[in-house]
Amino acid sequence: MEVIHYFGAALGLGLIVIGAGLGIGRLAAAAADGIARQPEATDKITGAVNLPLFLLEGVAILAEVFVLLIVLMK
Amino acid sequence: MEQVGDNIIRHVSNSDIDHPIFSFPHLFHIDPTHPLYSWLAAMSVTKHVLMLWIVALTVGLVVILPIQRYVQQRRLIPTGLMNALELIVSFVRDSIVKPNVGPKWVNSWAPLILTFLFFIFFANAIGMIPIFDVLGVINRFIFHVPANDSHNFINGLLHGGPTATGNFNVTAALAIITFLSIIIAGTKAHGFIQHWKNLVPHGLPGFVYVILIPIEIIGMFVKPFALTMRLAANMTGGHIALLAILSFMAIFADMFHSVFAGLGVALISVPLAAAISGLEIIVIIVQAYVFTLLSAVFIGMAINVHH
Numbered sequence: 001m002e003v004i005h006y007f008g009a010a011l012g013l014g015l016i017v018i019g020a021g022l023g024i025g026r027l028a029a030a031a032a033d034g035i036a037r038q039p040e041a042t043d044k045i046t047g048a049v050n051l052p053l054f055l056l057e058g059v060a061i062l063a064e065v066f067v068l069l070i071v072l073m074k
Numbered sequence: 075m076e077q078v079g080d081n082i083i084r085h086v087s088n089s090d091i092d093h094p095i096f097s098f099p100h101l102f103h104i105d106p107t108h109p110l111y112s113w114l115a116a117m118s119v120t121k122h123v124l125m126l127w128i129v130a131l132t133v134g135l136v137v138i139l140p141i142q143r144y145v146q147q148r149r150l151i152p153t154g155l156m157n158a159l160e161l162i163v164s165f166v167r168d169s170i171v172k173p174n175v176g177p178k179w180v181n182s183w184a185p186l187i188l189t190f191l192f193f194i195f196f197a198n199a200i201g202m203i204p205i206f207d208v209l210g211v212i213n214r215f216i217f218h219v220p221a222n223d224s225h226n227f228i229n230g231l232l233h234g235g236p237t238a239t240g241n242f243n244v245t246a247a248l249a250i251i252t253f254l255s256i257i258i259a260g261t262k263a264h265g266f267i268q269h270w271k272n273l274v275p276h277g278l279p280g281f282v283y284v285i286l287i288p289i290e291i292i293g294m295f296v297k298p299f300a301l302t303m304r305l306a307a308n309m310t311g312g313h314i315a316l317l318a319i320l321s322f323m324a325i326f327a328d329m330f331h332s333v334f335a336g337l338g339v340a341l342i343s344v345p346l347a348a349a350i351s352g353l354e355i356i357v358i359i360v361q362a363y364v365f366t367l368l369s370a371v372f373i374g375m376a377i378n379v380h381h
């Protein structure tokens with residue numbers, strides 16, 4: 001049972017990737033859809049998509065830091 | 075094989091507090107255990123502090139000097155490096171600061187945001203240039219300094235093309251500047267009392283405030299905390315990924331007790347590491363942009379209150 005925290009960390013990393021991938025994928029899909037419907041609004045759509053994208057990425061990165069902490073500090 | 079993990083951690087972390095690069099008590103021949111001078115030992119220059127100085131020097135040479143020279147000359151047409159700088163400056167002012175902060179305050183907050191952008195960009199970018207690793211190779215094989223000589227200057231720098239922004243303390247300092255500027259921006263725009271009142275919308279039933287006020291106060295601290303973590307973790311994460319992929323060579327050679335296993339893995343891992351370096355260059359630019367964009371958004375949120 002000494003290495004059980006590694007399982008937790010690995011599982012957590014997988015879940016983070018699933019969550020972040022789904023989130024970013026949905027954002028990108030919606031942005032591409034919007035731009036295809038209204039090419040003249042490209043700048044506005046890109047601007048509106050950027051901020052939630054970075055906030056989402058921040059959450060994923062935070063989770064990764066905590067996973068790293070689990071591994072390093074046991 | 076156990077050395078791999080140590081190597082990676084030493085590469086991304088700051089130098090040991092007992093072995094800084096310049097130790098001030100050492101330089102001035104002062105007893106570091108003396109109670110009057112213990113602060114001097116704590117002020118010793120580590121890898122990341124040295125990198126911050128180099129970054130400051132680079133920003134001075136590449137950004138401040140050309141702008142000073144441009145301001146002093148009579149002609150209005152920019153030349154050379156100033157062309158690129160003007161492009162960046164006008165981009166930041168017109169599409170990062172102005173939409174968020176608003177036309178009234180754009181000139182008071184654009185300088186801060188620009189400083190963030192240039193400083194973080196250079197700090198990130200210098201971390202990708204393996205200056206000290208090259209110096210270490212020269213040191214080791216031309217000057218024949220043994221690798222375990224911990225008093226050697228170059229050896230102290232080794233295991234790091236250190237990224238100063240990969241250190242949580244550096245990014246925390248930057249985020250604290252953002253935190254204070256949010257308060258200053260709100261205070262200058264609305265007055266001190268009104269800025270704190272603006273944190274929550276008014277005209278709601280009383281019980282909502284019981285939940286809302288703690289949430290808003292926590293949110294006030296979460297914003298700079300997320301800025302800190304995002305930048306530092308991104309810079310550290312990229313370096314760890316690069317080194318881990320390169321370390322596969324050592325791990326496989328050790329596992330099969332043969333050099334050829336390592337060479338075989340090198341055929342895959344070196345191109346992969348090169349590709350990830352390319353990705354890192356994008357990450358460097360995007361993270362500098364994100365930090366400045368989010369700072370501008372947060373400062374703008376304190377100025378243009380939406381309720």
